[in-house]
Amino acid sequence: MSPDHLGLVAEVIVVGGGTAGTAAAIAAAREGRDVLLVEEGNALGGVSTSGGVNEWYASLEGLGDIFDEVRDTMRAGGAKFGRFFNGEYLKIIWQLMAQRAGVRILLNTMMVGAEAAGGRVRAVRLASCGNVFEARGAMFIDASGEGDLAAAAGAEFMKGHPQTGRTLHMTLTFCLADTGRPVAPFLPPDFEPITDEAGLPGLISHNRTPDRRVYCNMTKVMGHDPTDPLSLSAAELEARRQLVCVVHFLQSTKYPTHTLVSSGAKIGIREGRRILGETLLTEEDIGHGVAPVDFAHGVAVATCQIDFHSLTKPGHAGWRKRVEPYAIPYGCLVPRGFQNLLVAGKCISVDQVVHSSCRMTPTCCGLGQAAGTAAALVIAVGCDDLRALDVARLRERLVARKVELDPRRHKAFAPEVTEDATRGA
Template sequence: MEAALHHRQYDVVVIGGGCAGIAAAAGAARNGARTLLVEAGPSVGGELLSGMTIDGAINARGEWIVGGVLNDLIAELEKMNGYVGAFNDWRLIRYICFDPVVMQIAVMNVLRRYGVDVLLHTAMENVVLDGGGRATGVVLRNKRGRTVVEAAAFVDCSGDGDLCAMAGSPFELGSPEGELQPVSLIFRMSGVETRPLLAFVREHPDNVAIGESEVIRGGRTDEEIVEELYKQGQPTVFFKGNGPLLARAIESGEMYPTALIMIQPTSTPRKEVCVNSTRVARIDAMNTEALSGTMGELFDQIDTCVRFLRNHVPGFGQAHLSAIAPRIGIRETRRIVGDYVLTGDDVGSARKFADGVAKGCHHIDIHQDGTKQVRIPIANGGSYDIPFRSLIPLTLKNVLVAGRCLSADRPAQGTARVMGSCLAMGQAAGTAAAMYGAAGVDDMRRLDTNLLRARLKEQGAVLDGTY
């Protein structure tokens, strides 16, 4: 027998507990809104817990272009010795490295500090609409049964744009031919000796991707760049799929076809690194059966890559598999069509907007099948703005979207989808949702974006003063 229907009331409800979701919830609660964060899985933090670095928070020139909630997380990491540092990959970008085990605690500490209510193991089943472009509630389901949660404003940080799609918002999916970026499963290895690894890179620079941005290259030769990488002293290495080492292994069957083996530090005491290499293409990640069916192949690829690294890459001889990300990494599904569609030209040219409420700086990054990958740097190593209009679904009045399902074309989504810009978008959307409820306006479009920008800057967001 169906359990009784429960009811709850909040000011702001955030769907999805990944990077964008935790930032949205913290942003809303910090600005006085009674906030509920709903997550279908067993934990919040998303890719922050995988071991992947935070990309898109520091541009190629070394300028921090994301702050706010990111600063809160780093402060928590530093308290627990879980912050490794910010490093140059000597390729295209700079990134932030940290211990993902400690990050689990840091995320929850930030949410608790701001008074966010978190509901785990809970799926959104439906959206209640008023017929005039407003959502009045969401129907949630968990082991307690079904609950209708009403709120003044909602933020869709589901990654797939689930709330918006259920509410009838238009969206785009993949390329015009239906291509979607492959899914991946991050893993970590402990006991990696950094010096032998970096010495190998210094001696064989043709194996690694370096100097792909003129700002990063700075007129240096490949030999000079790998010397700088060696001096930096961190295992920040990008073995390219068409380099001799990896290409030979793929041809011989010792490795699966992949565009990269990206190695990044996560914990100095454990000598642990994150490895980003696995990929399964031609999967619609919203097809749960198809996504679930990739697990076996992804695990096989992890085993293959671990053996390859141990057998062929100095520094990995005594290393061992130490962790696998808690969930499959999804790069691309729905892109919600908003009041403004951020374009590849916008991001590539480092365009700024009067209603910019977040920034991004990651290169246009579109993974393809096998060894193919599009990597286009942002002009002059700078950053671009994400306008508030790209967070407003075209047909809805009290719903915002943040994260990889923002309103963008495919090239723009290929840069804005990373953790740095997702944190920035989330904070902007959550802050706006709280301000919407307090202002008593009938449409997100009526919010004064100058006031929103001022509030965000007061709370640590970076919106001005960068290249």
């Protein structure tokens, strides 16, 4: 099958239709570019929709007109409840925004390879419906969460803890719904019941939402590699075994009238590859309780506390630390040595500790808007090297799109550690 037959040539190709990728695609399309958005799932929104993670854990202000529109449309539609939301509505909101911007959306399509040489990506190889075909572009944005495109193109990357290589744990989120009458707690034969909270594998995070669900962020699968096919599959199987035990515990204790109604379409991956960029943002840069003074190259602002889950201990082990809002420099989005490839979302160039703060969904939206705008701008000025982009000009465009780039004008997001703060990302 030829790409021409499918019309798969675009100015900007975005791989991954999660929060960052969809925001990037919308931003580039709104700047007048022809954009192809490739997503392996059947809806947009990624972890925050299909992945079942229905909570925004960062300040929700000053992230740009794309996040503002998502947030306000969700609120107006009764689908946002404080920081929580209904991910089913978020799928259609992202889709409509992308379609209205003119983004060409290719669902159920996985990127399985890239053709790249000399720091330039020429094409991505895609697979769908039993076909493998390619799409050619001028600029590429990797918003796959795990940095699949950048890795396939040969970019350098970091993964997990610098010494052990361990990544943050994975979680299969799920929802319960109230049946209105007592239910018989379900546990398959030979499964060991959990008898007290201390036996729960991960966070004790179950939240009632006004749409009568209980949103649960509660399993914890450690020691698996989300970029290794066998390890990822083993993680899914382990997560579902944990899930049924956790639900049984909840039905036997707090929620005797509730039943399981949904779980993430894919296990939630907190951390995969982090692509090494022209700039690497480290704990040293953000961890001193004051906003870095030099934010002249900032193209997004992160506000969330460091939310570092233990890499080895079950339960709610780990540490949290308030950080002042900080700028994420443009260079964190530019894979080192590449001219026409950007990364956006949780796979940007930061160390593991910074990642545990800037990986939150609202921040990923801001990163996506920055990447899409950058890709559009270089095309507009007839430049073919993203490294030569005038960052001041990019910042001007972003500010015009309601992105507040001065970290001092943002509020730090660091919920008090109280009983309720067993919830976490």
